[in-house]
Amino acid sequence: MSQLFGAVRSACARVAERARFVAIDSAALDRFVAAQREIPAPSGADPAHQPFDDTATTLAYVVTINAVNFGSGWFPELRKRPGMSGYFTVATCLRERFARAGAWSADELVELDADCCAEIFEQRANPGVRELMELFARALRDLGTWLAARHEGSFERAVTAAECSADRLATSLAEMPLYRDVARYAGFEVPLYKRAQITAADLAAAFGNRGLGEFRDLGDLTMFADNLVPHVLRCEGVLAYDPELLARIERGELLPVGSPEEVEIRAVALHAVERAVQGLRARGVDASAQRLDYLLWHRGQRPEIKAHPRHRTRCSYY
Numbered sequence: 001m002s003q004l005f006g007a008v009r010s011a012c013a014r015v016a017e018r019a020r021f022v023a024i025d026s027a028a029l030d031r032f033v034a035a036q037r038e039i040p041a042p043s044g045a046d047p048a049h050q051p052f053d054d055t056a057t058t059l060a061y062v063v064t065i066n067a068v069n070f071g072s073g074w075f076p077e078l079r080k081r082p083g084m085s086g087y088f089t090v091a092t093c094l095r096e097r098f099a100r101a102g103a104w105s106a107d108e109l110v111e112l113d114a115d116c117c118a119e120i121f122e123q124r125a126n127p128g129v130r131e132l133m134e135l136f137a138r139a140l141r142d143l144g145t146w147l148a149a150r151h152e153g154s155f156e157r158a159v160t161a162a163e164c165s166a167d168r169l170a171t172s173l174a175e176m177p178l179y180r181d182v183a184r185y186a187g188f189e190v191p192l193y194k195r196a197q198i199t200a201a202d203l204a205a206a207f208g209n210r211g212l213g214e215f216r217d218l219g220d221l222t223m224f225a226d227n228l229v230p231h232v233l234r235c236e237g238v239l240a241y242d243p244e245l246l247a248r249i250e251r252g253e254l255l256p257v258g259s260p261e262e263v264e265i266r267a268v269a270l271h272a273v274e275r276a277v278q279g280l281r282a283r284g285v286d287a288s289a290q291r292l293d294y295l296l297w298h299r300g301q302r303p304e305i306k307a308h309p310r311h312r313t314r315c316s317y318y
Contacts, residue, residue, distance in 0.1 A: 002165070002166070004171055004193065005167060005217075005220045006220075008191050008192060008193060008270070009270075011188065011190040011191060011267070012222075012267040012270040014188065015190055015264060015267035016267065016271040016272075018186050019264045019267075019268050020242070021245045021260065021261045021265075022239055022242070022245075022265055022268040022269075023239070023268070024238065024240075024271070024272045024275070025238060025239070028238050029238050029275060029276060030279065032236055032237075032238050033276055033279035033283065036280060036287075038285060039287045039292055039295055040291070040294075040295065041294075042291075042294050043298065044205070045298075046091070046202070046205070047065070048062050048065050048066070048091060048205070048206065049202060049205035050095075050206070051206050051207070052098065055212065056156070057103050058206050058207070059203070060098070060103030061094070061098050061103065062199065063155055063158065063199060064094065064103065064109075064140070064143065065090075065091050065094050065095075065202075066199040067139045067142070067195075068136045068139050068140065069087070069091075069195050069318075070316050070317060071086065071090070071132045071135070072086060072226065072228070072312065072313075073227075073254060073313045073314030074086075074128075074131070074132040075087075075312075076312070078132070079123055079125075079126050081122075085301065089122075090121055097120050104144070105153065106143075106144040106145075106147040106154075107153070109141060109143050109147070110141050110144035110148070111141075112137050114130065114133040114134045114137045115133075116137065117133040117140070121133070121136070131314070139176075139178045142178060146158075150172070150175070158172070159212050162200075162215075164216050165216065166201075166215040166218055167217055169196075169199065169215070170193055170197050170199070170200065171196075173195070173199060174193060174196050178316035179316075181193045181317040181318075185260060185264075186260075192225045192266055194224045194226055194317055195317065195318070197222065198224045200215050200218065203215075204218055218290065219290070221288070222270055223269065223270045223273040223289045223293045224290075224293050224297075225270050225318065226318035227310050227313065228296075228297055228300040229296045229300065230265045230268075230310075231305070231308070231310035232296045232297075232300045233273075233296065235304075235305050235308060238272055238276075239268065239269060239272060241265075242261075245261050248261075249310065250308075252309060252312070254313060254314060255311050255313045257314070262311070266318075270289075277289055277292060280292075
């Protein structure tokens, strides 16, 4: 087991043992596992999984979109493309910018500001997400600085330096402050690293698990802990929330990042996925946490799932 990913699993198991606000319903988990006949690979609908005509642009796009693959706490206020979620709006806007003008260089990234981000992501007349645009700009400047300081300004060097290890790539990305997705809970650290992990997964999907998308430890990735996959698990009955916590979520109350409730939602969901993967493999189903995450995340796009509020937290992690 890769070092970073093993630490994520271990910490989330500890949270699940101590959790007060979120619990796994073992009977519902067993029913969920029994209902899955196969766990499909990513569908290709995600803009991050669709290659451009040239390798360099594809690589730069996947790394860049994951630098701003957060903001779900602001998404209710985000001005979205018709029929698109917050993520698909952001990813599509960035993809269209790359198609028009090419990828940003490291030097160009460090010059970006919130006004530029508001223009690119079609939020110029939306002051409600100004804070998010500021964070997007900071994340992109951080990316440019990191590329220049650590990898001679090269996206390719940044990926090849990981030597086909998703663990090493995630660890390297976590050198940037907004990637350091580590909470404190009951006196110990809980690393989750959603964006650092999903970068390798998206590269693998975009490059067909070859070349710059080849990672020998891809199967060691954990669930990408956000606010949608836990919500789907709750709607499936696998997760049970404390009634007061659920009432707060349904009122639209923001949960503070790093609060016990917020950490438990993400960590217990991750542990539930681990248990589900074990159950699926015991039944002979080819499963991994990454593939089960994709299944659940895409299930979360269904109207009956979107009809119920999910938790919202404003941070740079998801």
